[in-house]
Amino acid sequence: MISLGSSPAPVPDAPVPHTVLARAGQGPWPRYRIVGLVHLGDGHLLAGFDGRETGQDVPDPTGLVQRRSLDGGRTWGDLEELRAADRTNRHWYCDPSYLHDPASGRVLVFHTHAKDRGVWDAVAGTDDTDRDVMGSAVGISEDAGRSWEFRSVTAVAAPPALIRTAFPTSGAGIVLRRGPYAGRLLQPYCGWFRDGGRAGEGPTDGEVVRSYVLYSDDHGETWHRGAPVGEDMDETTIVELSDGRVLLNSRDHARGGQRRIAVSADGGASWEDRGIDPQFVDPGNNAQLAGRHPDAEAEDPRARELLFTGAHDRFARIRGTLSSSHDDGETWQETLVFEPGPLDYSVVQALDGDAIGVLWEVESREIRFARIEAEDLPGI
Numbered sequence: 001m002i003s004l005g006s007s008p009a010p011v012p013d014a015p016v017p018h019t020v021l022a023r024a025g026q027g028p029w030p031r032y033r034i035v036g037l038v039h040l041g042d043g044h045l046l047a048g049f050d051g052r053e054t055g056q057d058v059p060d061p062t063g064l065v066q067r068r069s070l071d072g073g074r075t076w077g078d079l080e081e082l083r084a085a086d087r088t089n090r091h092w093y094c095d096p097s098y099l100h101d102p103a104s105g106r107v108l109v110f111h112t113h114a115k116d117r118g119v120w121d122a123v124a125g126t127d128d129t130d131r132d133v134m135g136s137a138v139g140i141s142e143d144a145g146r147s148w149e150f151r152s153v154t155a156v157a158a159p160p161a162l163i164r165t166a167f168p169t170s171g172a173g174i175v176l177r178r179g180p181y182a183g184r185l186l187q188p189y190c191g192w193f194r195d196g197g198r199a200g201e202g203p204t205d206g207e208v209v210r211s212y213v214l215y216s217d218d219h220g221e222t223w224h225r226g227a228p229v230g231e232d233m234d235e236t237t238i239v240e241l242s243d244g245r246v247l248l249n250s251r252d253h254a255r256g257g258q259r260r261i262a263v264s265a266d267g268g269a270s271w272e273d274r275g276i277d278p279q280f281v282d283p284g285n286n287a288q289l290a291g292r293h294p295d296a297e298a299e300d301p302r303a304r305e306l307l308f309t310g311a312h313d314r315f316a317r318i319r320g321t322l323s324s325s326h327d328d329g330e331t332w333q334e335t336l337v338f339e340p341g342p343l344d345y346s347v348v349q350a351l352d353g354d355a356i357g358v359l360w361e362v363e364s365r366e367i368r369f370a371r372i373e374a375e376d377l378p379g380i
Contacts, residue, residue, distance in 0.1 A: 009321065009334040015368065016338045019076060021047055021067050021359075022367040027079050028065065031055035031364040034170045037347040037357060038098035040107065043072035045351075046145045047359050047369060048082050048096035048109060055364035058114035058134070061085055062092040066145065073357050073371040083111065083139065083150065090115055093137075099173040099185055104219040107141040109148070110168035110187050119167060124160035124194065128152050134165050138187075140220055156223050157189060157214060164207060166191035168214075169235040171288045171347045178298045179244020181267030185216040186246065188236040193228060209253040211236040213246075213268040229262045229271035238268070239289035241328045242296075242303035247289065249277070249308070249329075255284035257314035261329075279332050285311045286345040292324070292380060294350055304328045305380065309338075309346040309358055317344055320360055322372075324380040335380055338370060 022032040029051030036048040046066050053061035063085030068077045083093045092114045099108040115131040117123070122134035135154030141147060158166040166189050173187040188211065195206045211233035214223045232253035239247050246264040248271065259280040262271040287310030293302040306329050312321035320339030323332045338358055346360035354374035361367050 009337045011319065011337050011340045013340065015340065016336070016370045016372060018368045018370040019073075020366050021076060021369050022049060022065070022079070024365045027051075029053065029063070032367050033344065033361055033364050034095055035345050035347050035359045035361055035367060036096035036098045036109065036170055036172060037349050037359040038100050038107065038172055039349050039351055039357065040100050040144055041102070043070060043352050044144060045069040045073050045357065046098060046107070047076075047367070048098065049361070049367050050094045050096070051085075052364070058092045058094055058112065058118045059090075059116050060092075061087065062094045062114075064093050064096055064111060066096075068145070072352050072355065073369055076369070082109065083148065095167055095170040097168050097170050097173055097187060099175065099187060099220075101175055101185060101219050103183055105142070106220060107145045108173075108185070108220050109139040109141075109145075110153075110173065111137060111139070112167045113137050113152070113154070119165055119192070122165040124158070124164045126155040126158070126160060128154055134167070136166065136168055138220065138223070153214065153223055156225050158191060162194060163191040164194050169237065170286060170345060171237060172290070172349060174238055174240055174246075176240050176244060176246070176267060177295060178240065178242065178303070181244060183217065184267050185220055186213045186238060186268045187215075188213050188238050188248070190234050190236055190250075191228065209234055211248060211250050211262070213238065215268050226264075226268045227270045230260055230273045233260055233262075234284075235286040237287055237289040239291055239306055239329070240294070242298050244298070247306075247329050249280075249287070249289050251282065251284055251286060252276070253284075258282060259287070280310070281312050281314055283311055283313050283315050283317055285317050285343075287311075288347045290348045290350060292350055292356075307348045307350075307356060308332065309348040309360070311343045312337075318342055320346060322348065322356075322358065326380075333379065335377060336372070338372070339368070
């Protein structure tokens with residue numbers, strides 16, 4: 001039996017107390033999926049997600065919406081347009097992942113830009129006007145996500161000689177706070193690498209799915225692509241460790257029931273592949289890593305405390321579980337089952353007052369948010 005290092009957390013009869021941020025059939029879209037979350041400080045949160053016509057992935061019609069909280073997730077404002085779908089010209093946007101750069105005050109949101117093709121049949125290329133290319137973009141906001149300037153990052157994220165197509169992993173990127181790369185912004189990606197094909201071709205049998213990051217040292221003005229890592233490294237989440245290294249934890253593209261990890265000592269430019277981590281059980285689902293105290297100094301023991309949310313089952317997207325580590329991810333313990341039923345993608349972030357916020361989706365039916373206070377987090 002695979003364990004996270006302690007007795008499994010008890011499974012409740014119902015989810016933790018939560019707020020429903022979107023419900024199928026209500027608001028501007030029939031369905032909602034794929035979540036991103038960021039804490040801007042002083043209780044200011046943004047929660048973003050896809051609005052979908054059918055619930056299916058692009059190229060079905062999709063746009064981005066968000067909601068805002070000014071009191072640490074206790075109450076939420078109305079739905080806001082994050083990036084509207086262009087229905088006339090069939091441009092679709094999905095997979096939101098937020099970053100907050102405290103040095104500049106900027107908020108960034110990475111997302112996918114699709115037209116006529118999705119990840120499985122998109123062709124290689126960097127021309128965002130090409131209907132068969134699936135690209136990606138970053139939005140930059142100088143006013144806490146109330147207005148956005150969108151820029152393409154397709155060329156740096158997926159050069160066609162190397163990668164047929166790629167997309168940013170939804171959820172949250174990170175800003176490094178410790179070590180020689182402090183201040184660097186990192187956004188995780190997964191790409192279909194063209195090991196067996198030539199530029200301009202469609203999908204080939206020689207493709208390998210790998211993880212990597214885009215990183216910026218100038219507050220998001222320019223981006224660089226780090227080296228890829230692994231095989232069957234799919235949607236990826238990252239967290240800074242106490243010494244400034246970066247831990248990567250990836251969905252297994254082969255859906256073998258576990259997760260794959262890697263570590264970077266140079267700010268995401270390259271990785272040491274550590275293969276499967278047997279501590280984790282996973283059905284092939286997006287998940288999220290986060291620092292419990294991301295602003296703690298390297299010498300502070302709290303800098304070694306990490307959080308992880310995901311579906312804790314080998315075969316089904318169920319049993320949404322919060323796990324914690326006190327030793328930079330060397331060992332993990334189940335802490336809380338926040339969703340006993342169906343769970344698709346999830347995000348966890350540290351909030352004010354030592355609380356945490358968890359945002360998750362349930363079968364395209366609901367987007368749920370829970371603020372969990374420190375006293376309700378046993379052992380962490």
